[in-house]
Amino acid sequence: MSQASTEIIRISGHAGAVPGAGLNRESRVCKLVDTTTCIGCKACEVACLEWNGYPFSETTFDNTYQTMPETAWNYWNLIKFNEHEREDGTLMLLMRKDQCMHCADPGCLAACPADAAIVQYANGIVDFQEANCIGCGYCMTGCPFNIPKFSPKARKVFKCTLCNDRVSVGLEPACIKACPTGCLHFGTKPEMKELAETRAQQLREQSGFADAGVYDPAGVGGTHVIYVLHDAKHPELYGGLPNDPHVPLSLRLWKGPLKWLGNLAMVGGIVGMVFHYMRFGPKKEEEIKPDDDGRRQ
C-alpha cells in the first residue's frame, strides 16, 4: 500500500509471472482514530515529538487534561479533551487526537502561492516542503481544521506529515506505533473505512450509541485521517471538529472567478490602451488662443 514506487510491474528476460506485481491493491493510506477506545494517555503526542525530533513544549494547565489549547508548529499531534454532559445528565470525557486530516481536496494546497511548497502524494499524504515555503500563511487561511502553524523563528509553516518518511519505507506513523489501546489503526483507505464502519455499527447496536458513526467529511473530498465518533451528528463536541468542513468560499472565489476576471481585465486594459493610442494618438498641447475680448484665456 505504501511502497507503490518500489513495486515491480515488468522484468526483462524473466520467465513466468512477475513476483509481487499487483501486490498493492490500493495505494491510498489512511489513519483511523477510534475516539471510543482512546484513554487520553498522550503516548501519541510523545511518539510524534520523539520521531520528528521536537522538544517537549511547555504545557498549559486549565483544570483539565488538556496539554495545550491547540497544536503548534513543533507540536503536530494533540489530544483534545472535552468534559461533555449528555442529555441524561451523565458525563463523558470525549478525547480526540487532533492532527492534519490529509484532505483529498486540501485547502492549504489550493491557497499556497509558492511553487512546490505543498505536495499531495498519490497515497493521500499532503506534505509541506519547507524549503519552498515563503511563510505567507495563506495555507492557514485555506485549512478548515486550523492545522498549519507558523514558526516565527523559521518564518515558515509546519504541520503533521502523516510520517511520510516512515510510510514511504513501509512503516506505520509514529503515533500509531505508540498507541497502547489500539484505538489508532493504519492501512489502506478502503480497509480503514470498512473497519471504522464495523466499529460504528457495533457501537450503535451493542453499546447504545445510536448516533455513532464515521467522520470522513465529503466537503473536503474525504480525508486520509478518519474518526469513529460516539456521536457523529455532533462532531463539534470533539474539540471543535467542524460538522461540514469546506475549503473557504472566499478562497474559492479568489483562486477561481476573481483570478480569471482579474487576468482578463489586466490584459484587456493593456490591449485597450494600445488600440486607443493607435486610434487617437497622443494628446498635444495647443497654442494659446485669446478669447473674444482679447484677453488671453
Add this chain to the structure above:
Amino acid sequence: MTTDAVSRSSVGHNDEMIPRYSLAERVNHWIGALAYMYLLITGLAFWSPYLYWLAAVVGGGPVARSWHPWVGLIFATSVFWTFKEWRRDMQMDESDRAWAKAIPYYIENEDDKLPPVGRFNYGQKLFFWGIFYGVILLLLSGIALWYTEALPWSLRFVRYAAILIHASVALITIGLFLIHVYMSAILEEGSLTSMIHGKVTSAWAWTFHRSWYDQVSRGSRRTQ
C-alpha cells in the same frame, strides 16, 4: 482673431514654463511610484503561479514575502501625505460633473470641447480617490495577512475577508495604475516631464487645465 489680439498673442508665452509640482510633491510621487512597482511585482508573483518567477527577480519568494508588507507601509505613507497635500485640489465640484458628461471628447482627444479644468481633472480626481480608499482597504486587509498567525481561530472570518479584499482592491488599483501610466507617460505629452522637473509650458496648462492656468497667470501678475 483681431489684429489687436494677434499683436498681444502669446506666441512668446506658449513656451513659458510655469511651476506645477513642488520638489516635495515630486520626491513623494516617485517614492510612491517605486514602492508601488515593487508591490506590483511581488503581488503578481503571489497572485499567479505563472508569474511566480517575478519573485525571483526581486530576491526570491521568502524575501518578497518579508518585504512586501514593509514596502506597503511606505506606499501607504506616500499616499497619505499626498492626501494631506492635495485633498483640497481633489474635491469634486460642479465643473467635474459637466466634464464627466463630456468625457467622450476627452477620450477622442478633442480637449477643446471640454469644460475648463482646474489643477486636476475629473479623471485625475477619480484616480486619486481610488488609490486613497484602495490603500486604506489594502492596509487593513494587508495587516491581517501580514500576521495571519496572530488572528485567533475564532476570528478566522477576518482571514477569509482579507484574502478576497486584498486581491480585489489590488486589481482595482492595478487598473488605475495602468491608466495613470498610460495617460501621463505615453498619451499626454508634457505630463511625465512635469513630474520630473516640476514645470509645464503655459500652452500645456492652457490646453489641459485652463481654469488652473487662469488662476496661476492671474496670481503671477498679482505678485509681479
